Structure formats: C-alpha cells, structure tokens
Amino acid sequence: MIEDKDQQRTPLSELGEFGLIDHLTKNFKIKQTTTIRGIGDDAAVIDFKGKQTVVTTDLLVEGVHFDLSYMPLKHLGYKAVVVNLSDVYAMNATATQITVSIAVSSRFPLEALEELYAGIEKAASIYNIDVVGGDTTSSTKGLLISITALGEVNKEKVVYRNQAKPKDLLVVSGDLGAAFMGLQVLEREKEVFKVNPKNQPDLSAYTYLIERQLKPEARKDIIALLEQLEVKPTAMIDISDGLSSEIIHLCSQSDVGCVLYETKIPIDPALISTCEEFDIDSTTVALNGGEDYELLFTISQEDFPKIKGNPNLTIIGYMEEAAEGLHLLTRAETKIPIKAQGWKNFND
Numbered sequence: 001m002i003e004d005k006d007q008q009r010t011p012l013s014e015l016g017e018f019g020l021i022d023h024l025t026k027n028f029k030i031k032q033t034t035t036i037r038g039i040g041d042d043a044a045v046i047d048f049k050g051k052q053t054v055v056t057t058d059l060l061v062e063g064v065h066f067d068l069s070y071m072p073l074k075h076l077g078y079k080a081v082v083v084n085l086s087d088v089y090a091m092n093a094t095a096t097q098i099t100v101s102i103a104v105s106s107r108f109p110l111e112a113l114e115e116l117y118a119g120i121e122k123a124a125s126i127y128n129i130d131v132v133g134g135d136t137t138s139s140t141k142g143l144l145i146s147i148t149a150l151g152e153v154n155k156e157k158v159v160y161r162n163q164a165k166p167k168d169l170l171v172v173s174g175d176l177g178a179a180f181m182g183l184q185v186l187e188r189e190k191e192v193f194k195v196n197p198k199n200q201p202d203l204s205a206y207t208y209l210i211e212r213q214l215k216p217e218a219r220k221d222i223i224a225l226l227e228q229l230e231v232k233p234t235a236m237i238d239i240s241d242g243l244s245s246e247i248i249h250l251c252s253q254s255d256v257g258c259v260l261y262e263t264k265i266p267i268d269p270a271l272i273s274t275c276e277e278f279d280i281d282s283t284t285v286a287l288n289g290g291e292d293y294e295l296l297f298t299i300s301q302e303d304f305p306k307i308k309g310n311p312n313l314t315i316i317g318y319m320e321e322a323a324e325g326l327h328l329l330t331r332a333e334t335k336i337p338i339k340a341q342g343w344k345n346f347n348d
C-alpha cells in the first residue's frame, strides 16, 4: 500500500557487516550519565549506582508481529522501541538504555534499514534513552528485530504485578481498543488495494486509530505523574494483550478478584463510530484488542483523592477477595465472568 517503487536501493553487501553497523549507529549519542560505554566495544558498560536494574526484551518477526505492506519501516523502528520501554515503565522504572538486534534478508536495501533506524533514533531521542549495542546478521527470509531495554528504579519504588489487595481501586491510563481497530482498518485497506491498486483511500476518519496502531507511545508521562501525585501503585502491568488478559494477570498473581465496570472503560469517540461501521462491539474490542500500551494499575483507596478527576486516569473497577472471582458489570447491570481472549485469538 505504501510501497515506493522509485526508492534508491543500495544492496547491503556493498557495505559489509561492519560498514553497515557503523553506518546505522554513527548518529547515536550518549545522553544518560549511567551509560559508561556504549556502542563500539565487546559489551556496553552501565552503572546504576546502587539503584535496581530492570531488563526486558521483545522479539518481532515479519509476518507474525508486523506487516510491511502497511507498516512503514520508520514506524516499525519507533514501535519496536516503544513496546519495550512500556514494559520498563510498567515496573515504575525509568528507561535508560536499549540494545537493538536485527536479522535481515537481502530483500532489504540499505535505505530500508536507514528508515528503520530513523524510527529507532526518534524514539531514543523522545524517550531520552541511549542505544548502547546490538547485533546485526542476515536472515534467509524477512526481517527480525529484537530490542532489549534497561531501566533503573529505587528499590522502594519498584511495582510488581502481585501486590494488589482487595478493595484497591483499578485504574487505567488513556483509552483502550483504538490500536486494534486501527489494525482492522489497515487490513481492510490492504484487501481493497489488492483488488484495486489505484484506489486512494480516504482514511481521515481513522487517523487516531491508525496512529495508535502504527505509532503507539509508552506512558513515561504517567510514571512521572504518579511520582508527582505521590501515588505508588500496589500492582501494575502494561496493556499489550488486551485489558481482560492483563486484569487476569494482575488478579491471579496478586491472588485477588475484581469488579470491572463496562461503563467506565475509557474509549475514544472514533473507536465507537468505527466499531459501529465494522459491526463489532466496542467493549469487546477494548477488552480484547491489545497493543494499547496503556498502564493498568491498582492503588489503595487512601490514594483516591490524589488521582480523582485526573483526565489521564480512569478508575474502572476495584479488587475483591479472590473467592469473589473476576467479573465485568455490564451496562445492563449483569455480572459476567472476565475471560482471557488476547488479541491473537481474537483474530481467529
């Protein structure tokens, strides 16, 4: 759909492995004082000066996690970084460094990797993190990208998934479901394009949804907000697989139950109208869509006044004794059990 047939194509073989690494990484500047040594040695050296270290990694495979027919490489680079940082923030930590490993087939010219790295660089700059290493290799088919993120956190600040207590409030940042519907719109346009490549779709009604799919953000700002409000969540997780699946993780790891109010789930007006058009229930999408990269957390009731009325945060329910189970209280005031679906199954 977005493929440009006229673009320049420099074969990777022209640069060789070291030439390529040099070329791709020459713009990275060290910004963090904790980075002692970045790219260029056998290993990076980091000094967190007594703070705890957070490490997380993700592997993205072409055709499984992304589709380059509608995902521009620059966005892919950006998103690959952001999804990792989101996991660091979900520990209530500060993200500080990443490493980037790629495997590429000869189908990709240098210019394609430059695009990918432009996205990585943009994310590194916006989130103020250092790219301190990686690995570069060839693949027989397609593109693989693996990013590892490092972060730091004071021992007393770290937030796990397993400390939610009965009566705690369940809170979510931002709004949910938009990234999934953005993907549905892109998939639909891809099918239309296959039939009629000359068709120029007007996607303006879906700008927000598509942006949420192609250019998600990690909620670094929410971590700063919680610090400022002096709220330490009792448990926290980022929403990558969908609200219901993440709620189930929080509840099972904390050994609690919960009540989730359907009417409280934050959804954007663009999601409602697009769900009507696609004839899908917007609550189902918000519950199971995934890739929102919002933060889901629990707070003790004492902290309620501190977050009350904050436009970035929505209280969507509360935790219960484990024996009460996990329930969605619907608009019609019926109680239905929360079941995991996850966005992958959702597609089947």
Ligand code: ADP
Residues within 6 Å of the ligand: 021, 024, 025, 038, 039, 040, 041, 042, 043, 099, 100, 101, 102, 131, 132, 133, 134, 135, 136
């Ligand atoms: P080694 O042989 O020790 O694995 P490399 O030649 O693969 O070293 O890498 C040289 C330096 O470049 C190292 O600091 C490594 O971390 C970094 N590097 C390699 N590939 C990438 C990449 N795709 N992105 C960022 N840094 C990279």
Ligand code: MG
Residues within 6 Å of the ligand: 134, 135, 136
């Ligand atoms: Mg190497």
